[in-house]
Amino acid sequence: MNLLELLKKLKGVEPDKHYTEKSRLIILSTPLAKKLKYTSPWLPQLKFIGAFAIASLIFFILLGGFSNSKFSAPLKLSNLDPVGLKAEADAIDIQIQLTDIHYQESSGAENESTQALPLNNVQKQAENLSLKNQTPSTSTPEITIDEALDRLSR
Amino acid sequence: MDGTQDKAFRNQIGSFSLSGIDGEERIVRSAVKGEASSFGLLYDYYQPKIYRFVIIKVGKREEAEDLTHQVFLNAWQNIRSYKHHGFPFSSWLYQIARNEVIDFYRTRKYESRLDYLDENYFISPASAEFKFDQGLEMERVKLAMKQMKPDYQDVIIMRFVEEIPIKEVALAIGKSEGAVKLIQHRALKELKKILS
Numbered sequence: 001m002n003l004l005e006l007l008k009k010l011k012g013v014e015p016d017k018h019y020t021e022k023s024r025l026i027i028l029s030t031p032l033a034k035k036l037k038y039t040s041p042w043l044p045q046l047k048f049i050g051a052f053a054i055a056s057l058i059f060f061i062l063l064g065g066f067s068n069s070k071f072s073a074p075l076k077l078s079n080l081d082p083v084g085l086k087a088e089a090d091a092i093d094i095q096i097q098l099t100d101i102h103y104q105e106s107s108g109a110e111n112e113s114t115q116a117l118p119l120n121n122v123q124k125q126a127e128n129l130s131l132k133n134q135t136p137s138t139s140t141p142e143i144t145i146d147e148a149l150d151r152l153s154r
Numbered sequence: 155m156d157g158t159q160d161k162a163f164r165n166q167i168g169s170f171s172l173s174g175i176d177g178e179e180r181i182v183r184s185a186v187k188g189e190a191s192s193f194g195l196l197y198d199y200y201q202p203k204i205y206r207f208v209i210i211k212v213g214k215r216e217e218a219e220d221l222t223h224q225v226f227l228n229a230w231q232n233i234r235s236y237k238h239h240g241f242p243f244s245s246w247l248y249q250i251a252r253n254e255v256i257d258f259y260r261t262r263k264y265e266s267r268l269d270y271l272d273e274n275y276f277i278s279p280a281s282a283e284f285k286f287d288q289g290l291e292m293e294r295v296k297l298a299m300k301q302m303k304p305d306y307q308d309v310i311i312m313r314f315v316e317e318i319p320i321k322e323v324a325l326a327i328g329k330s331e332g333a334v335k336l337i338q339h340r341a342l343k344e345l346k347k348i349l350s
Contacts, residue, residue, distance in 0.1 A: 003346060006295050007314040015205040015219065023223045024197055027230050028190045 182243050186233055193230055200244060201226065204251050207311050210296060211255050211304075221258060225251045241325055244318065248326035252308060298348040305329075306341035313338055 184192035204225050209218035228250050229236075236246055299307050308327055312318040313334075318326075324334045
């Protein structure tokens with residue numbers, strides 16, 4: 001008998017009938033695990049709408065939506081106050097001007113002298129230079145070195 | 155479900171044939187919905203096949219009975235997760251059976267000694283007519299198969315014992331049809347070599 005015929009003969013192997021009946025009874029009497037099943041046909045749409053609503057809310061919050069609402073005035077953020085921001089900007093401008101002038105003054109003196117200029121005379125310099133600021137010209141004033149030194153020493 | 159209801163259901167169905175795809179799909183759909191009687195029909199049809207598959211691989215009747223029972227219990231408990239989509243129910247069952255056998259070898263100490271093999275597992279009313287020499291030959295084949303790789307065993311059993319189409323075998327073992335053909339050829343060659 002060839003191999004394939006022998007293998008086909010193995011099909012004659014059968015389980016015991018008593019075992020089969022017992023096993024079948026046990027299996028079919030075992031209840032299925034209850035699984036939560038949503039049968040609503042609207043569920044997919046509801047899921048989409050819910051996801052869209054949450055995404056919109058997060059987007060709205062990120063854009064600072066609450067700060068623009070009159071109902072949430074207490075939550076207004078300080079850095080979004082335009083008046084305060086303008087005042088802050090003006091203050092920054094003044095400081096820049098003083099610093100700028102101080103730099104010009106000190107850089108002009110350093111070119112002629114090896115001595116370091118005092119850096120803590122900002123106020124005096126500001127007073128002296130306020131006279132200069134009256135002139136619209138932004139170019140370097142034509143003064144002698146001696147005059148500049150005199151001014152700084154005062 | 156008691157025996158009376160089961161008989162009534164079978165009478166209603168009549169002499170059905172699970173070989174027809176339409177018939178099996180209808181029964182499987184009903185079983186997936188939780189109809190125990192429908193799953194009972196599937197059990198009646200596939201249980202001998204799965205039992206043969208398992209007993210040829212593990213060798214002992216008691217172990218084969220336990221494993222077969224576990225296969226169908228798992229299938230019934232997870233029937234709701236089964237989706238056809240071109241995946242035959244038989245392939246799904248054989249997948250579960252393969253996994254059960256793998257777990258059996260992992261968790262238990264498997265000994266390949268000859269005296270562990272059940273001498274009587276071939277004896278059944280269907281095999282009673284076998285001649286003595288044929289019985290010995292089949293036992294030789296069985297012993298030879300146990301020396302082969304699991305994939306080779308699976309393909310030999312499904313293709314040549316149960317005569318399952320290549321496509322279903324491929325789905326059951328998770329390989330392509332081409333791979334199954336190749337395994338089939340190599341498995342037969344190796345089996346012949348071992349027997350010779």
